[in-house]
Amino acid sequence: MKTIVILGAGYAGLRAAKKLVHAKLDARIVLVNKNPYHYEATQLHQVAAGTKEPEDITFDIRDVEPQKVEVLIDEVTEIDRAAHKVLLKDHEPLAYDYLLNALGFESETFGIKGAEENGWPLVDVDTALAARRRLESMLARYNTSHDENDLHIVVCGAGFTSIEYLGELVWRLPRLVKEYGLPEEKIRIDCIEAAPKILPMFEPKLAQWAVKYLEGHGVNFHVSTPITEVKPDAVVSNGTEYKANTVIWATGVRGSEVIAKSGYDQKRNRVIVKDDLSVEGNPNEFLIGDVSAVPNPAADGRPYPGTGQISIVQADCAAANVVARIKGKPTKKFVYKSLGTVCSLGPHCGIAELDAFGHMKLKGAVVQILKKIVNDRSVLEMTDIKTMLESN
Known part of the structure; x- marks a missing residue:
């Protein structure tokens, strides 16, 4: 055999x-x-931002695999x-x-000095939880430290993970501000990207809409800004420092x-x-x-x-x-023929381009319905209807 x-x-x-x-x-x-579980990698940013819990995006492999498959952890x-x-x-x-x-x-750190030691990556459940704890602990610390860097967040990279994380973050931050009694006007979010464009895989007007949406919720984008070093309290680009005590590393x-x-x-x-x-x-x-x-x-x-x-x-x-x-x-x-691309901007917003039924461009709340369909479909393609329903 x-x-x-x-x-x-x-x-x-x-x-x-x-x-x-x-x-x-x-x-x-x-x-x-x-690990004994599968995690939805496309939803790690939600765990990191605190809008979902690990149990919302995981399931036990042995519960879904038929007896024909030997599962070795x-x-x-x-x-x-x-x-x-x-x-x-x-x-x-x-x-x-x-x-x-x-x-x-x-x-991937690309060999950038300090990235591995001082950046918080989002590559599995453990790292997403660690990034979430870092965010929450720095915000909570401000009332005793009075260090404004505790209220500053830098997201390194502007790929899918970064943009979707930023969407979840700006949705949750007002609740954290209220919970910790923070000065909202002192919160600062910077997103640093080496490339000249944000979301280049989307049609330009759709990508611009997403950028303006996030900018309207307090995100400052810095394009054509290669990162040269990551310090414990700052991200450096050719001598310019972006001060923050929470650095999310999602460059690739x-x-x-x-x-x-x-x-x-x-x-x-x-x-x-x-x-x-x-x-x-x-x-x-x-x-x-x-x-x-x-x-x-x-x-x-x-x-x-x-x-x-x-x-x-x-x-x-x-x-x-x-x-x-x-x-x-x-x-x-x-x-391979892509069915399209969906990018969420928090729990109630997003942008999408669909190719399955002609080229469609969508933005706003309707995209979250698509996002849920995409997530449900991926679970169904890997497992069964029961697991898909339990993941909702």
Whole structure:
């Protein structure tokens, strides 16, 4: 009996496990994950801002996986690709015939001085909770410290995570101001971005609407402002200091460090895969999600951006290709067409561009209905209706 090992229980890993079970293979399927739960990575910003609790965005993996899938809770330390074994922190090496590597992402500091020590990343439940505790403790401290930096917040980067975090933050801050008895006029929020534009993936007028909405709620944007250092009480850009005792680090992510440790040809722990998502020279090994770089033919071969949406489509393709390999049939090429992009700006606002039913551009409260549909759909695609309903 062949053994299929899936690494990571994020969007890609859970979806791949579901598709392989439906294929009714005579094979052993093992799913390895560091934590016993799955978390909705696209909702970590809400935990960090304090508008959701961890239990709102997590579910136990063993509750949703069928008996056909062996769930092994352990941390992957390395992959011995020559021996076809996964090395684990607390268990004996796990041998595989086919590998679906979906180990996910970690924070990227780009080597910026002080970023790792002084920035608060949003990459998993623990880091999101730590960022939330930092925010709340600094605000609460002001009444005894009288340090205005306790009332200053700097968000580093203006990608999706940053913008969605800012939306949740400006919605919650008035409640925190009232709760802690803070001087609202002294609250300051800065968002620092090295690129010249905010939300370039959206049509310019829609992106400008989102920026103006956040500016209207107290956010100060600084574009074309590369960060050169992060201090305990300030973010520095070429000599200019943005003072704050809460620094949220969301400039970008890279793939799991296991990729580099395992000898892959990689950049930022992402591996350029073949058109069927397998690894060059290893036809029974597939990389999906944030550890893969999939060339986009429509963008001169530049990789697709990593999203939950594309991870699920990758999982379908990779699972089908594992089945094809086992049955001695040809694999299929990965094909992707985005359904659209949705960006929330707090619990009651957002912007969206939809391509599924013609090109639609939306803004305001209606987008939150779409956001909920997107979140529900992702849970359903990974698990079942019961889990989707319980997540609401």
